[in-house]
Amino acid sequence: MENHKNLEKKLTEWFEWFHRHPELSYEEYGTTDKIREVLTEAGVEILPCTLETGLVAIVRGVKEGPVQALRCDIDALPIREETNLPYASEYEGKMHACGHDFHITAGIGCAVLLNERKDELAGTVKIIFQPGEESSLGALKVLETDVMEDVERIWGIHADPTNEAGTLGIREGYVTAAVDRFVITVKGVGCHGAHPDDGIDPVPAAAGIIQALQTVVTRNINAFHPALLSVTRLTAGNTWNVIPEEAVLEGTVRTMSPEDRILFERRLREIAQGTAAAYGASAETEWIAGPPATYNDKRMAEACIWLAEKMGFAVVPEESSMGGDDFAFFEENILGCYIKVGTGKGQLIHQPGFCVDKRAILPAAEYLAELFM
Numbered sequence: 001m002e003n004h005k006n007l008e009k010k011l012t013e014w015f016e017w018f019h020r021h022p023e024l025s026y027e028e029y030g031t032t033d034k035i036r037e038v039l040t041e042a043g044v045e046i047l048p049c050t051l052e053t054g055l056v057a058i059v060r061g062v063k064e065g066p067v068q069a070l071r072c073d074i075d076a077l078p079i080r081e082e083t084n085l086p087y088a089s090e091y092e093g094k095m096h097a098c099g100h101d102f103h104i105t106a107g108i109g110c111a112v113l114l115n116e117r118k119d120e121l122a123g124t125v126k127i128i129f130q131p132g133e134e135s136s137l138g139a140l141k142v143l144e145t146d147v148m149e150d151v152e153r154i155w156g157i158h159a160d161p162t163n164e165a166g167t168l169g170i171r172e173g174y175v176t177a178a179v180d181r182f183v184i185t186v187k188g189v190g191c192h193g194a195h196p197d198d199g200i201d202p203v204p205a206a207a208g209i210i211q212a213l214q215t216v217v218t219r220n221i222n223a224f225h226p227a228l229l230s231v232t233r234l235t236a237g238n239t240w241n242v243i244p245e246e247a248v249l250e251g252t253v254r255t256m257s258p259e260d261r262i263l264f265e266r267r268l269r270e271i272a273q274g275t276a277a278a279y280g281a282s283a284e285t286e287w288i289a290g291p292p293a294t295y296n297d298k299r300m301a302e303a304c305i306w307l308a309e310k311m312g313f314a315v316v317p318e319e320s321s322m323g324g325d326d327f328a329f330f331e332e333n334i335l336g337c338y339i340k341v342g343t344g345k346g347q348l349i350h351q352p353g354f355c356v357d358k359r360a361i362l363p364a365a366e367y368l369a370e371l372f373m
């Protein structure tokens with residue numbers, strides 16, 4: 001294990017470098033250069049591909065076997081770091097507050113370890129350093145290339161600040177939600193605020209729509225299925241004595257099952273249109289589909305649990321989240337499993353005090369490498 005002690009030292013250094021240099025979605029140029037530099041130095045092959053940021057490392061086993069992949073997202077968030085770490089962000093207003101620096105480093109460690117064991121490896125492993133996860137569409141950039149075409153199975157990891165290092169959260173089934181966005185524009189007829197009878201006020205219609213939309217969750221979706229709707233933006237008018245022409249409301253819908261997702265979109269459109277009509281107004285609905293729900297394949301999850309226990313990890317049932325992950329786009333064509341890696345209890349992801357227990361890095365890399373062996 002002397003070898004791994006060395007690797008651990010390097011992984012820690014690289015992790016600190018990535019943490020100090022957080023880059024936002026699709027701006028991960030420095031991050032990409034550093035990943036390339038580190039992998040090249042370690043003798044790991046980089047697959048030529050057309051990604052602008054992000055890259056794909058490949059380890060070709062000597063023995064016959066399937067092509068499999070590991071996805072590590074690499075982008076940071078526009079958050080001002082408040083950790084007081086000696087290796088805190090050097091970029092004002094940007095921070096690795098979602099642990100993607102940990103994902104990068106674990107992915108590099110996995111690539112290095114697999115590369116050392118090419119003689120024993122059956123098949124090929126592609127390690128995808130994916131840009132733009134926080135935009136929720138970065139996976140599509142990878143899917144636009146031909147990198148995933150021969151991949152049969154894919155694994156993803158996420159840092160988990162609700163568990164200590166040495167703990168893995170794994171479970172079959174849906175683990176993150178489908179992430180959809182909607183914009184409803186309610187159109188009325190503007191007029192003097194003192195003479196509402198001269199126009200059609202879109203504001204009470206918008207209010208009616210907001211109230212009615214919640215009934216999709218309570219009246220239409222099966223009570224045992226997780227689903228939610230949040231109206232997060234509401235705008236209308238620009239002064240106090242004029243009834244505006246239109247009101248716009250925007251928000252997000254989260255569902256787990258594909259059927260609920262279709263049902264929700266249909267009901268949302270019907271309620272917007274029907275409620276607006278009841279107030280004499282009209283409504284236009286725009287539905288912007290994001291990633292589907294992440295689903296952990298049963299056999300892959302079982303294999304992950306078996307290996308985790310064999311390697312001495314504590315295994316807990318993975319918590320579901322109504323948050324999303326664009327990892328799910330890969331799963332539209334490939335079987336997948338998304339594992340939560342305990343990184344020490346503390347502030348949650350996307351919070352300014354979030355930090356990763358560095359003791360989680362090497363075990364994560366060893367575990368991931370072992371998954372492919």
Ligand code: NI
Pocket residue numbers: 098099100133158
């Ligand atoms: Ni994340």
